[in-house]
Amino acid sequence: MSTEGTPLSALVERADAIYRDYSLATVRDWKARTGGLAVGFMPIYVPCEILHAQGVLPVGLMGARDDLEIIKGDAYYQSYICHIPRSTIELGLSGRLDCLDGVLFPAICDVIRNLSGMWQMLFPDKLVRYLDVPQNFEPEIGGRFYRHELDELARSLTERGARPYDAEALRASIGLYNALRREVRELYALRQREPWKVPTSELYLLLRASVVIPVQDATQMFREYRALIAEDASRVPLDQARVMLTGSFCEQPPIGLIRTLERAGCYIVDDDFVQVHRWIQSDIPTDGDPMQQLVMAFLQDAMASPTRYIDKGEKGADLILRIRRSQAEGVLFCAPSFCDPALLDQPMAVRAVERHGVPWTAFKYSENTGQFQVIREQAGTFADSIKLWSAV
Amino acid sequence: MTIPTKSQKDDSQLRQKTMIARHFDRLAAAPETGEKNVYTFVPGNLTELLLSFDLLPVLPEINSLQSAMRGKTAEYISIAEKLGHSEDVCTYVKSDIGMMKSGNIGPTGQRLPNPDLLLLSYTGCFTFLKWFELLREEYHAPVAMLHVPYQPDGRITPAMRDYVVKQLKDDIIPALERISGRAYDEDKLREHLKLSAQAEDDLVWVLQSAKHKPSPIDAYFGAVYYVGPIFSAFRGTEGAVAYYQALRAEIAERIREGKGPVTPDGDIEKERFRVVVEGPPNWTSFRQFWKMFADEGAVAVASTYTKVGGVYDAGFRHDPSRPLESLAEYCLGCYTNLGLPTRIEMLAQYVRDYEADGFLINSVKSCNSFSAGQLHILREVEKRSGKPGGFIESDLVDPRYFSAANIKNRLESYFQMLEQKRLGGAA
Ligand code: SF4
Ligand code: SF4
Numbered sequence: 001m002s003t004e005g006t007p008l009s010a011l012v013e014r015a016d017a018i019y020r021d022y023s024l025a026t027v028r029d030w031k032a033r034t035g036g037l038a039v040g041f042m043p044i045y046v047p048c049e050i051l052h053a054q055g056v057l058p059v060g061l062m063g064a065r066d067d068l069e070i071i072k073g074d075a076y077y078q079s080y081i082c083h084i085p086r087s088t089i090e091l092g093l094s095g096r097l098d099c100l101d102g103v104l105f106p107a108i109c110d111v112i113r114n115l116s117g118m119w120q121m122l123f124p125d126k127l128v129r130y131l132d133v134p135q136n137f138e139p140e141i142g143g144r145f146y147r148h149e150l151d152e153l154a155r156s157l158t159e160r161g162a163r164p165y166d167a168e169a170l171r172a173s174i175g176l177y178n179a180l181r182r183e184v185r186e187l188y189a190l191r192q193r194e195p196w197k198v199p200t201s202e203l204y205l206l207l208r209a210s211v212v213i214p215v216q217d218a219t220q221m222f223r224e225y226r227a228l229i230a231e232d233a234s235r236v237p238l239d240q241a242r243v244m245l246t247g248s249f250c251e252q253p254p255i256g257l258i259r260t261l262e263r264a265g266c267y268i269v270d271d272d273f274v275q276v277h278r279w280i281q282s283d284i285p286t287d288g289d290p291m292q293q294l295v296m297a298f299l300q301d302a303m304a305s306p307t308r309y310i311d312k313g314e315k316g317a318d319l320i321l322r323i324r325r326s327q328a329e330g331v332l333f334c335a336p337s338f339c340d341p342a343l344l345d346q347p348m349a350v351r352a353v354e355r356h357g358v359p360w361t362a363f364k365y366s367e368n369t370g371q372f373q374v375i376r377e378q379a380g381t382f383a384d385s386i387k388l389w390s391a392v
Numbered sequence: 393m394t395i396p397t398k399s400q401k402d403d404s405q406l407r408q409k410t411m412i413a414r415h416f417d418r419l420a421a422a423p424e425t426g427e428k429n430v431y432t433f434v435p436g437n438l439t440e441l442l443l444s445f446d447l448l449p450v451l452p453e454i455n456s457l458q459s460a461m462r463g464k465t466a467e468y469i470s471i472a473e474k475l476g477h478s479e480d481v482c483t484y485v486k487s488d489i490g491m492m493k494s495g496n497i498g499p500t501g502q503r504l505p506n507p508d509l510l511l512l513s514y515t516g517c518f519t520f521l522k523w524f525e526l527l528r529e530e531y532h533a534p535v536a537m538l539h540v541p542y543q544p545d546g547r548i549t550p551a552m553r554d555y556v557v558k559q560l561k562d563d564i565i566p567a568l569e570r571i572s573g574r575a576y577d578e579d580k581l582r583e584h585l586k587l588s589a590q591a592e593d594d595l596v597w598v599l600q601s602a603k604h605k606p607s608p609i610d611a612y613f614g615a616v617y618y619v620g621p622i623f624s625a626f627r628g629t630e631g632a633v634a635y636y637q638a639l640r641a642e643i644a645e646r647i648r649e650g651k652g653p654v655t656p657d658g659d660i661e662k663e664r665f666r667v668v669v670e671g672p673p674n675w676t677s678f679r680q681f682w683k684m685f686a687d688e689g690a691v692a693v694a695s696t697y698t699k700v701g702g703v704y705d706a707g708f709r710h711d712p713s714r715p716l717e718s719l720a721e722y723c724l725g726c727y728t729n730l731g732l733p734t735r736i737e738m739l740a741q742y743v744r745d746y747e748a749d750g751f752l753i754n755s756v757k758s759c760n761s762f763s764a765g766q767l768h769i770l771r772e773v774e775k776r777s778g779k780p781g782g783f784i785e786s787d788l789v790d791p792r793y794f795s796a797a798n799i800k801n802r803l804e805s806y807f808q809m810l811e812q813k814r815l816g817g818a819a
Contacts, residue, residue: 114760
C-alpha cells in the first residue's frame, strides 16, 4: 500500500530534501535565526556535544551523490583516491559550504588527514581543525592526549567567536545527545525486530538529515517517525533475506544503492551508515567532569571500527556480535572504492565471518555510482541463496 | 642495498653490502641462535631502542621494495589478491603477504624468521595499523602499538611528545623487556643515540652536497642507497657511522673532481636539469626509471622520499641527553607525519635552496599518505617557487602500474619544457 501523501511520507520527504540540499539551507536558516556559528565535520565521529554546548551547530559533511557535477574536485585528486574528498572540495570551492564557519577533520585515514591540510590552505579564513584521536585506550595515556585535543577544540571554537566552554552547558548538551542516541538505537533495534517496518532507505535519509539539523529537531524527527510507522498497518513482512551491511562508514553509498539492495530481496538489519550518533554506544553520564565523560566514553564505549586499533579479543568479534544480535543471515561487504580502512580490514573480517559460517558477498561503490545493475544481480543471487538455505 | 653495475665498488658500498649480509645472516640463523627479532616500520622506527635490547629489526617495507627489485612482486601481489586483498590497497602490504605465503624468503635469498614482536609504530601512515593487524593474524605474534600523533600545524606540542613518551615507557619498553628477557638500559640507549647523531650529521652533509653545481649525488635515485643504513636496521651502530664517514669522503672527492652523480650506467657527464622530487620511486623498474632521468641529464638535487625515515636536514638529531623525548620527536617529525602545508613549504624551500629548475611528483597509486593531496601540492609549490612542476603516476611495487612509454613521454615533455623556459629566460 502506498504511503504517498501521508504524514509519514511527508516526514521522509523532508529528510530527503535536507539530504539533497547541497547548499545547506537549513543551516543558513538556523544561523540567520540564532546568530550562532555552524561548523562542519567529516566522518565518522566528533563529539558534537562540545560544539552544541558552545552554541555551535555541528553539521555533518558526508560527501555528495551522482548529481553533483565535479568541476574542480577532480583537479585535486587522482583517479585512485576515493570520491568523498573530491566532492567535499567541490562543495567547498563552489561556495556551497560558505555558511560554515569551519570544518573538523577527525583522524580516520590519510585521505581525510591530508584533506585537512588542503582545507587550511584553501579556506584560510575558516576554522580548520584536525581532530586527532588516540589509538591508545588507557585513560592515563590515550585519555590524557584526547582530553587535551578536546580542550583545544573547545578553545579554538571560543577563539572563533563561540561561547566559552562551560561545564554545565556541556552536561546539558550531553543529555540532549543521549536522547538523540537513544532514539537512533531504538530505531535500529526496531528495524532488527521488524525490518519491514523500517526500510533502510528511509532510515538512511533520516540519519543523513539528522547530522545537519539541530539535535532536538533530529531527536524529534526520529520520535515522530517511530510513532508514524507504528500506526502504519500497510508495512507487512516480506520474504527477504536478513543481511548486515558493513564497510560504508565514511563515504556514503547513494540512496539508489540501498534501494537496489532492498529491491533485490535484502532486509538490511544492521549497517555502518552515518555512525556519528551510534559511535558512543550507551548514555554518557551527565555528572562529574563532562569533558572527561566524553573522553571516557570514547575510550571505553565507542564502536569497533576498522579505523581504530583493537588489540583485545579475536579480530572481527564485534562483527560477529552484531551479526548475532541482528540475526543477520548474511553479510554484505560494501565498501567505497579505494577506501583504505574498509578494504585493508576486509580480508580479516571475511575470515571472521567464514569462521562462524556466515555467508557473505562483497562489492564496492562510489558515492556517485549511478548504475546498480551488477550489484542488483549480485545481491539478488545472494539473497536468494540465503533464503534457499534457510528453507532447507 | 648496493649499486650493482659499478665494477669498482666504493668503500661505502662494500661496507653497506657487508652490513646487510651480516644482518640477514643473523636473521636467518635466529631460529638456531635464539636471537629475537622485531618487525617494524621505517617511519618512526625505534632502532636504537631495539638495539639496546639486542633485538634485530626487520623492516617489511624494505623487504617489499627489495622483492620488487628482484622481480618478485607481481607474483606476490597476485597471491595476496587471490587471498582476498583488494586491488585498491597498498602494494607493499600485498607484496609482504605474498612473500610470507611463499616461504618468507628475504632480500638475500635467506628465509626470514617469524616475528617475535610486531612493533606497530603508527607514524604517518594509516596502512601500518592494518598491515600489522594482518600480520598478527598470520604469525600470531604479539603487537606493541605506538601511536604517533600527526602534526597538522607543523609543530610538535608538549601534549604530543608526552603522549608518545608515555607510551614508550608504559607499553613499548615493557613489551621489549618481555621479548628480550632484559631490563631497559638507558645508558646503552644513549650510546646508540650518540652514534645515530654522528651518522645523521654525515648523512645531512651528503644530502646537502647536492647544492654544489654540478651536484655530486642524485638525491632521489642515488640517495635511496645512501639512506638505506639509517632508515633500516643500522642507525645507532658503529657500522653506520663508518659507512657515512666513508660516503662523505667519497662525495667530497667527487666534488673536488667536479663530478656529477653515479648512475647504474656510469657518471652523468653533464648536469642539464636540476630537479626536486616528491613521492616514493617505482621499484619494479627502478633502473629504467632512473635512466629516463639520467639520459636527459636530469639530476635530482633534493627529494622528500629520502625524508620518510627522518627529516634530518631540518636540524633534528637524536639526542642522548633526552633519550625518550628525542625518540618521540624523531617519530613525530618523519616526513609523512607532517601536514600538507609543511610538506609544501619544504618542497618550495628545496627548489629555492638547491636552485632547482623545477620539481617532479611521482604519485604512487598505493599510498594515500603520500598521494592524497599531491595535485594541490603541485599547484602550490609552483606558485611559491615560481618553477614548473611535473606529475607522473606509477606504483611502488606493482609492475602493472608502471607504464614505461607513458612515463618516458611525460618526462621528455617536461624536460623539453624546462629547456624552453631556460632558453626563453636567456633570450
Ligand atoms: S572513504 Fe575511506 S579512504 Fe576515503 S576518506 Fe573515507 S575512510 Fe578515508
Ligand atoms: S600506504 Fe604509503 S606509507 Fe603506508 S605502507 Fe604503503 S607505501 Fe608506505
